[in-house]
Amino acid sequence: MSDKPKILLSGVKPTGAPHIGNYFGAMKQFVDLQDEYKPYIFIADYHALTTIHSAKELHQNILGVALDYLAIGLNPEKTALFKQSDVPEVAELAWIFNCITTVPYLERAHAYKDAVAKGREVSVGTFDYPILMAADILIQDADVVPVGQDQKQHIEYARDTAEKFNRIFGETFKLPEAFILPNVEVVKGIDGQKMSKSYGNTIPLFASRGEIQKLVMSIVTDSGADIPQNVYAIHKLFKSESELAKLYEDNKGKYKILKEALIEDADTTLAPLRRRRQELAKNQSTVLKIVAEGGKVARARAAKKLEETRRKIGVVLES
Ligand code: ADP
Numbered sequence: 001m002s003d004k005p006k007i008l009l010s011g012v013k014p015t016g017a018p019h020i021g022n023y024f025g026a027m028k029q030f031v032d033l034q035d036e037y038k039p040y041i042f043i044a045d046y047h048a049l050t051t052i053h054s055a056k057e058l059h060q061n062i063l064g065v066a067l068d069y070l071a072i073g074l075n076p077e078k079t080a081l082f083k084q085s086d087v088p089e090v091a092e093l094a095w096i097f098n099c100i101t102t103v104p105y106l107e108r109a110h111a112y113k114d115a116v117a118k119g120r121e122v123s124v125g126t127f128d129y130p131i132l133m134a135a136d137i138l139i140q141d142a143d144v145v146p147v148g149q150d151q152k153q154h155i156e157y158a159r160d161t162a163e164k165f166n167r168i169f170g171e172t173f174k175l176p177e178a179f180i181l182p183n184v185e186v187v188k189g190i191d192g193q194k195m196s197k198s199y200g201n202t203i204p205l206f207a208s209r210g211e212i213q214k215l216v217m218s219i220v221t222d223s224g225a226d227i228p229q230n231v232y233a234i235h236k237l238f239k240s241e242s243e244l245a246k247l248y249e250d251n252k253g254k255y256k257i258l259k260e261a262l263i264e265d266a267d268t269t270l271a272p273l274r275r276r277r278q279e280l281a282k283n284q285s286t287v288l289k290i291v292a293e294g295g296k297v298a299r300a301r302a303a304k305k306l307e308e309t310r311r312k313i314g315v316v317l318e319s
């Protein structure tokens with residue numbers, strides 16, 4: 001057996017400030033696993049282009065995600081941190097995959113079906129989103145992909161696409177595994193629904209103490225219950241259930257005390273990340289250099305895989 005570290009790959013779209021659902025559901029795993037795996041972590045800017053059509057906004061958000069990644073503790077010495085658009089080979093591979101993918105198969109994607117159900121006029125990019133994501137993953141020969149539960153179907157699309165290509169053109173792509181932690185697969189928001197940027201129910205990862213206070217105080221509580229479930233669900237992200245047992249037992253029905261404890265515990269975890277982000281923001285050129293360097297590493301690896309793929313499909317001519 002080879003003792004080469006396995007490849008871990010994941011990305012986050014630069015679509016706005018990350019929240020604690022993104023962090024506990026996915027981003028924290030990137031940091032926790034960076035010694036065990038060889039990580040490739042990127043800013044999914046071409047995926048964000050499906051929804052953001054302001055150059056200024058996209059540009060700012062990209063820089064924002066770079067800062068977020070470094071602030072949570074990604075170490076560029078261990079992790080190739082890059083921008084998706086710095087690896088254009090991904091778009092070429094996505095085209096090749098498009099040619100072996102059927103329309104009805106993509107029509108089954110949850111995100112596409114939701115958009116259609118909402119009466120949206122869906123762009124070709126949105127329709128093809130899972131194939132671009134499959135190319136991100138397969139071009140780096142990723143073994144594991146840490147994500148939240150909502151991305152599970154996309155990883156299945158990547159596996160199916162790898163299998164189909166391998167069946168048609170011969171063994172080429174590795175089948176990736178989703179890495180989803182059971183206790184944080186769906187982090188709930190302050191209204192008890194799935195926490196999501198699009199639902200306005202988030203606690204931003206880099207919120208100030210004042211913002212955390214305001215948001216926690218507005219967590220919806222079900223009057224009458226001993227344990228306010230929505231408070232507890234968020235609290236257990238910051239403290240183990242055994243640590244929380246006594247607090248919640250001693251303060252049955254005392255929502256204010258429990259919310260104050262949550263504010264304290266959330267701030268203890270989040271304040272150091274917030275401070276690190278503020279420091280990093282003062283040094284933008286260093287951040288840009290890290291992302292550019294990571295891009296070179298990721299691109300070199302992708303180029304090799306694409307070359308192998310081009311050979312497999314028969315477009316490389318040699319005398
Ligand atoms: P959002 O739904 O807020 O727009 P993204 O689509 O940018 O979030 O997701 C970035 C990462 O965070 C993905 O891996 C996704 O699965 C994960 N994630 C998003 N929301 C949650 C949540 N509420 N609980 C757990 N993981 C989440």
Ligand code: TRP
Nearest residue numbers: 009010011012013044047133136
């Ligand atoms: N679709 C992911 C999201 O919405 C982002 C993403 C794009 C991604 N490409 C990826 C995640 C490849 C993991 C691997 O969060």
